[in-house]
Amino acid sequence: ALITKEVYSSLFVGIVVGSFMYAQFHPWTAFTVIFDTIKDSMNINILFFLVMLGMIVVLMSRSGGSAAYGKWAISKIKNKKVALLATMGLGVLIFVDDYFNCLTVGSVMCPVTDRYKVSRAKLAYIIDATAAPICIIAPISSWAAAVSGYTSGDGFQLFLNTIPFNLYALLTIVMVCYVIGSEFHLGKMKKHELAAQNGDVCFGDDSYQTNEEISYNQKGKVLDLILPVIVLIMSCIIGMIYTGGFFDGKDLITAFSQCDASRGLVYGTFVTLIFVFILYIPRKIISYNEFVECIPEGFKAMVPSILILVLAWSLGDLVSNQLQAGAFVYNTLQSASISTAILPACLFIVGAGLSFSTGTSWGTFGILIPMATSLFPEGSTMLVISIASILAGAVCGDHISPISDTTIMASTGAQCNHLYHVTTQIPYA
Numbered sequence: 001a002l003i004t005k006e007v008y009s010s011l012f013v014g015i016v017v018g019s020f021m022y023a024q025f026h027p028w029t030a031f032t033v034i035f036d037t038i039k040d041s042m043n044i045n046i047l048f049f050l051v052m053l054g055m056i057v058v059l060m061s062r063s064g065g066s067a068a069y070g071k072w073a074i075s076k077i078k079n080k081k082v083a084l085l086a087t088m089g090l091g092v093l094i095f096v097d098d099y100f101n102c103l104t105v106g107s108v109m110c111p112v113t114d115r116y117k118v119s120r121a122k123l124a125y126i127i128d129a130t131a132a133p134i135c136i137i138a139p140i141s142s143w144a145a146a147v148s149g150y151t152s153g154d155g156f157q158l159f160l161n162t163i164p165f166n167l168y169a170l171l172t173i174v175m176v177c178y179v180i181g182s183e184f185h186l187g188k189m190k191k192h193e194l195a196a197q198n199g200d201v202c203f204g205d206d207s208y209q210t211n212e213e214i215s216y217n218q219k220g221k222v223l224d225l226i227l228p229v230i231v232l233i234m235s236c237i238i239g240m241i242y243t244g245g246f247f248d249g250k251d252l253i254t255a256f257s258q259c260d261a262s263r264g265l266v267y268g269t270f271v272t273l274i275f276v277f278i279l280y281i282p283r284k285i286i287s288y289n290e291f292v293e294c295i296p297e298g299f300k301a302m303v304p305s306i307l308i309l310v311l312a313w314s315l316g317d318l319v320s321n322q323l324q325a326g327a328f329v330y331n332t333l334q335s336a337s338i339s340t341a342i343l344p345a346c347l348f349i350v351g352a353g354l355s356f357s358t359g360t361s362w363g364t365f366g367i368l369i370p371m372a373t374s375l376f377p378e379g380s381t382m383l384v385i386s387i388a389s390i391l392a393g394a395v396c397g398d399h400i401s402p403i404s405d406t407t408i409m410a411s412t413g414a415q416c417n418h419l420y421h422v423t424t425q426i427p428y429a
Contacts, residue, residue: 007418011311011403018318033322038310041317045262046099046405047306052269055298057107059276060228062294063285064220070111072222080116084126084180087113091130092173095138097261098131098406100236104229105130106413119196119203120416121189121424128410128425129176132361132395133169143362147391148257150369156253158387165388168348168396175428187427192420205417207304219285231275236268243267305412312403316359326367329354333371340382344389347372351393359403361394368394400429 004010015034023029060066077083087109094101105127113123135143139160147162148155164170178184185193195203202208244259246252280286286294319325329350338346347368355364368390376383398404402422411418 007308007402008311011308011315014315014403015311015318018315018323022318022322037318037322038314041313042310043262043313045260045266046309049099049262049265049269050103050302050306050309051299052266052273053103053298054300054302055295056228056232056269056272056276057103058294058298058301059280059286059291060107060225062217062290063224063280064217065222065224065226065228066107066111066220067217068220068222069108069225070115073112074115077112077116080118081180081183083109083112083116084118084122087123087126088130088176088180091127092134094233095134097236097240097265098135098143099409100232100265101131101135102127102406102409102413104232104413106410106415108225108229110413110415114201117196117199117201119189119192120201120208120414121192121203121420122196124410124414124416124421125189125425125428126176126180127413128399128407128421129172129428131410132398132406133172136361136391136395137163137166137169139163144256147365147369147387150365151373151387156257158384161384162388162391165385166392166395167388168392172399172429179428187424188420189424189427192424202415203417203420205420208415208417217285219283224279224285227279228272228276232268232272235271235275236265238264239267239271240264302412305408308408308418309405312359312405312408315403316363320358320360320363320367325354325358326363330367330371343375343382344385347386348389348393348396351390352397355394355397355404356401357397359398359401359405361398361404361406364394364397365390396429400426 015037016030019030019033019037020027023033073083073086077086087105090105090109091101094104106123109127110120110123132143136147138144139156144156144159147159151158183193192203195201240259240261241247241252241255241264243261243264244250244255244257246255250258277291281288281291333346333350351364351368354367355361358364369387372383372386372390376386398406400422401407402419407422407425408418410416411421414421
């Protein structure tokens, strides 16, 4: 991927190689494994969520809501630093789910950061650095629910105890503040920022249009963007707690810990789509035909992300399920005699490596957390520190992995070339 600067064929080659290894180099078996893996690893709910979110973003843009918000924001946001702080603030505010965070923050802030000549790579970094690292220290999020599900005993209390020890997440947030405040540019980010100062925010990638190129509707108001975003946030949260049984009498924390986040997000985006229809059509902001035209347009906008995501899921599934990378790591660690004092550091490194190579921090939680709980007694400080190390390592690997779904979503939200985002983000992480 780094040689060709192209991610689709690179991921597919990875899937082919993994399938041949799994099939012990039997050509026909490998051929069937490739397509079985792609079919079985897909999360249809997340794909539905992406498509509907693409439609909502296109509708908000077509209605003129995004442009009106951009104009309003320009009058309130006076310089580049404030624009970046507003991006970070919005990222922190939407702590419920990382996918949702990346796409919403990107679509809302892109026109504003473009105006102040912020490179798309820097926007993608700030979006990504306030997605997973925020979700992993937010008690009410789909991530807290996932972690609680992997632990024994009172998982939620254990999760709360890990927050002060999750140094990667906390330091990432400090790093973002420092980067915004001091305009500190590491590695390739410097080139991207220099190009942006000369008006090329996309760093020569003409597959992404800058917001000046998008013609917009003059009838749109700021509320045409803000109301759908508020409804989206509220309906996604309600959708998530609904799937966790909140309306069947379970308390809020239990509902979050047992929710089906991807299904909740689908419910939330569908409700928002209906709301947008009711908000725009009677006021003649856009015509019925224009509304219908936005449906395939939204789908089209999400096709590159969907393609990368499906291939990344397949590669992650091959590595963790078929080739059993997790079991290999587990057995290697179990048989190694490691001093208890350095175990958290080892778990951090193993977690980061596993998460980087499989592209999923949740899968890493599933492999390593049960191991930590079997090594230390319930309620011990070492258990808390070990689990915090696993969470931090998993988020670190996920944060810089080219096949991580969160990284892909951050690129999509910022409308940034995926490999540009990965290569500029790694030095910061």
